[in-house]
Amino acid sequence: MTNYDLIFILGKKILDGQAITFDEAIALTTIEATDIPILLGVANKIREKFTGSYVDTCQILNARSGGCSENCKFCAQSVHHDVDVDVYPLMNEDDIIKAAQKAEAEHAYRFCVITAGCGMEGDADFAKIIDAIKRIGTETSLQRCCSLGTLEENHVSALKEAGITRYHHNLETSESYFKEICTSHTYQERIDTIKRVKAAGLEVCSGGIIGMGETWRQRIELAFTLKELNVDSIPINVLNPIKGTALENQEKLNPMEILQTFAIFRLILPTKILRYAGGRERNLGELVPLGFLSGINGMLLGNYLTTQGRGAEQDIRTVNDLGLTLLEN
Amino acid sequence: MDYRGIIALGEYILQGNQINYEDSLRLTKVATDDVPLLAAFANKIRQQFAGNRVDMCGLVSARSGMCSEDCKFCAQSVYHSTNAPVYDLLSTKEITMSAQKAEREGAKRISLVTSGKGMNNDPDFEKIITAIECIMDKTDLRVCANLGTLTLSQAQTLAASGIKRYAHNLETSKNFYPTVCTTHSYEERLATIHAAKAAGMELCTGGIIGMGESWSDRIDFAFALRQLDVTSIPINILNPIKGTSFEDIIPPTPLDIIKAFAIFRFILPDKIIRPAGGRELNLRDMQGQLMLSGANGLIIGNYLTFSGRDTAADFQMVQDAGLIPTTTYKD
Numbered sequence: 128m129t130n131y132d133l134i135f136i137l138g139k140k141i142l143d144g145q146a147i148t149f150d151e152a153i154a155l156t157t158i159e160a161t162d163i164p165i166l167l168g169v170a171n172k173i174r175e176k177f178t179g180s181y182v183d184t185c186q187i188l189n190a191r192s193g194g195c196s197e198n199c200k201f202c203a204q205s206v207h208h209d210v211d212v213d214v215y216p217l218m219n220e221d222d223i224i225k226a227a228q229k230a231e232a233e234h235a236y237r238f239c240v241i242t243a244g245c246g247m248e249g250d251a252d253f254a255k256i257i258d259a260i261k262r263i264g265t266e267t268s269l270q271r272c273c274s275l276g277t278l279e280e281n282h283v284s285a286l287k288e289a290g291i292t293r294y295h296h297n298l299e300t301s302e303s304y305f306k307e308i309c310t311s312h313t314y315q316e317r318i319d320t321i322k323r324v325k326a327a328g329l330e331v332c333s334g335g336i337i338g339m340g341e342t343w344r345q346r347i348e349l350a351f352t353l354k355e356l357n358v359d360s361i362p363i364n365v366l367n368p369i370k371g372t373a374l375e376n377q378e379k380l381n382p383m384e385i386l387q388t389f390a391i392f393r394l395i396l397p398t399k400i401l402r403y404a405g406g407r408e409r410n411l412g413e414l415v416p417l418g419f420l421s422g423i424n425g426m427l428l429g430n431y432l433t434t435q436g437r438g439a440e441q442d443i444r445t446v447n448d449l450g451l452t453l454l455e456n
Numbered sequence: 457m458d459y460r461g462i463i464a465l466g467e468y469i470l471q472g473n474q475i476n477y478e479d480s481l482r483l484t485k486v487a488t489d490d491v492p493l494l495a496a497f498a499n500k501i502r503q504q505f506a507g508n509r510v511d512m513c514g515l516v517s518a519r520s521g522m523c524s525e526d527c528k529f530c531a532q533s534v535y536h537s538t539n540a541p542v543y544d545l546l547s548t549k550e551i552t553m554s555a556q557k558a559e560r561e562g563a564k565r566i567s568l569v570t571s572g573k574g575m576n577n578d579p580d581f582e583k584i585i586t587a588i589e590c591i592m593d594k595t596d597l598r599v600c601a602n603l604g605t606l607t608l609s610q611a612q613t614l615a616a617s618g619i620k621r622y623a624h625n626l627e628t629s630k631n632f633y634p635t636v637c638t639t640h641s642y643e644e645r646l647a648t649i650h651a652a653k654a655a656g657m658e659l660c661t662g663g664i665i666g667m668g669e670s671w672s673d674r675i676d677f678a679f680a681l682r683q684l685d686v687t688s689i690p691i692n693i694l695n696p697i698k699g700t701s702f703e704d705i706i707p708p709t710p711l712d713i714i715k716a717f718a719i720f721r722f723i724l725p726d727k728i729i730r731p732a733g734g735r736e737l738n739l740r741d742m743q744g745q746l747m748l749s750g751a752n753g754l755i756i757g758n759y760l761t762f763s764g765r766d767t768a769a770d771f772q773m774v775q776d777a778g779l780i781p782t783t784t785y786k787d
Contacts, residue, residue: 131500135463160778161503164748168493172459175489382776413744413773420492420745445741448710450488 131162138169141397142176149351155391156343163387170390170422177397180451183360183425185237185272185402186230186439189432190259191217191252195243197311199299200373201336201366203433204243210371212433217242217252223259224266231267233439235428236454238263239272239295239332245312246277246320253282257289264290268456272332277312277320283327293330293359296320301348304341321356330359334402337388338366338380338410346388350395360425361399363389365406367434382414386421393422400424405431416445424451457482459490465722466497470504475722477679483719484671491715498718498750505726509782510774511688511753513565513600513730514558514767517760518587519545519580523571527627527637528701529664529694531761532571538699540761545570545580551587552594558757559595561767564782566591567600567623567660569760573640574605574648581610585617592618596784600660605640605648611655621687622652623660629676632669649684659686662730665716666694666707666738674716678723688753689727691717693734695762707734710742714749721750728752733759747777 133154137147158166193214198207230238240260247253263271273286274295298317299305305314324331335349353361365385368377392401402425407415428439446453465479486494521542523532531540558566568588575581591599601614602623626645633642649659661681665674681689693713696705720729730753731746739746756767774781
C-alpha cells in the first residue's frame, strides 16, 4: 500500500459517514511531502460534502486590551511579557457599536466581542458588555459571539439572554502541551467553561494555535479533544511570534505542514467549521488561499487582536474566486 | 468523471503510460470540489517525471510594437491601438544591460524577444546575433531567443551562436487558431518549430488560454504540443488588453485555470510547464496553488507589454510550495 492509498481509504471512510481513529489520524501526519496535496484534495471533498460551500466569516473586536494576569507564552497581552501592545480599558458602548456596524459593512457574518483578562468572575465590566451585546442585536443583523475568558453559569445564562449564540474559548493546544504554554490557570478550567457554555445550549468556538513547539501527536490530541467536546467552530491560529513574548523566537512551521494540519483537522472533524485565524498571512504567504482548498470553511476577516490581517476585501475576493459562498445575514 | 476516475488516470500516468485524448477530455468535466485532487495528482506526476526544480526565466523585449500580424490578443499588432511601447531594436549594450538586470533579479535563463512576424529578410538578425553573443560573454545566463518565423539557415545560425532553446508559440489549437490570427497560418508556425528542431535547438512552445477556446481546443492544443515533443510550454492566461480585439473577453476563473494546468501536466508529464503572462491578473492570490498543480517553470519579472510582479515574491512562492528555483544550468 502506498502512502496515498491510506489517504483515499481514510477519505472514503469519512465520506461514507464514519469517523477515523486517533491512530489513523497519526498515520496521516507521516505521509510523504508529495502526497500532502492529495490529502488536501480529500479534505476539500470532505468539507464540500459535510459543510457545503459556505464560508462562515467573523470579525473580532478587542474591546478591552492588554494587562492580562495570565502567562500564556504566545500572548502579547499578558502582563508577564514586555510587548508594545495597546492597553486600554473596556471601550465605551458607542465605539463597540460602531465597530460592529463596520464589520457588518465589510460583510462579516459574525461579530465577536473580546476582552483581555482571565475571565468574568467579579468583573465589573460584565454588565456593560451585556448591554453592548444587546445593542449590537438591535442595531445590526450580525450573529453575536463573544470571548470573555472563564465563565460561571450565571454569566452563561446572562449572555444567552442577551442574544449571544456562540461563545469563543480556545483550548489553545493539547492537554499534554498546555502546561508548557500556560501555568497561571489549568486546562481543566478551560474545559469546564466550554462544558458550561455547551450545557446552556450555546454553540462553542474553540480551537488554538499551532506552531508553538507542540508535536504532531499533540495537535491530533487537540483535534480529538475538540471533537469530544463537540465544539461547533474551530479557529486555528498559526503562531505569530511576537517580540517580547516567551515564544518570540519560535521557529516557523513549513507552509505545507500547516496545510496538512488543516486537512487532518478536517478529516477528524468533518462537519465542523474550521476557521482561519491569526498568523496565516505571515506563515503561509502566497499559500493562504490553499487553506480554503484544504478543509477550511470559516475565517476571521480583517485584523486580529494584536496583529493586522490582510484586509477583508482580499479575503472575500479569494473566497469568490474559489467558487465558495460567504454566509450572509 | 468522479474522483476515482482521477485516481485511476493519475496512477496510470504515474506507472509510465500516456493518457489518451478521450480520457483527457473526461478530465475537463470533473466536479469543482475534485479540482484540488486533480491538481494533487498533477503535482505528483510533475514530481515523478520532471522533479522539483522550477525553471525561472526572464524576458528581454529587444524590439517592441509595430508587428504586421493581426493576432487578436496582441498589444503589439499594428491592427490594434494600444499603449504598448514601440521601439526599434535596442542596442547591444542596452540588451545586455537588460539581461544583466534579469540576472541580478535571480533569473538563470532569459529569452530575447523581438516583435514582428519573423526574421526573413530582417536586417536586425545579425545585430541580434551580436547581442546574444555579448550576453553570453557578460553573464552566466542561459539565453533563449524568440524572434518569430525562422528559416532553417537562420535557425542554424542561432544554434551556432549558442542558443539552445527557441521560443515560438502555437498560441492555441489548430481548430481555434483562425479565430486568433488570420495573417499567417498555423502551418507556418509549425514550420518554424520544425526548423528550430532540425537545427538542434530545444523548443519553448505554448500559447494562451482564456481566449474563448473550448475545453476540447485546449486538449487539442496540449496534444499538438505532445506530438511536437517540445521541451518547455509557456502558458499565458489572456490579459485582455484595451485596444486589442480580445479586450472584452472575460478570462477563465482561477479554478478553471488550475484545472487546465493540471490536465496539461497529465498529458505532458515530463515537460516544463511554465505559467506566463496573465497569471497575476487572472489567478490573483491563487498562484501558489498553481505551483502545486503541475507547473514547474515561471516567467518572472515583466512581460512584453505589461508588468509582472516583484521577482522576490515568485522565489518565495516557489519555496513555500516546497519546490526549488533552478540556480544554475552549468552541468
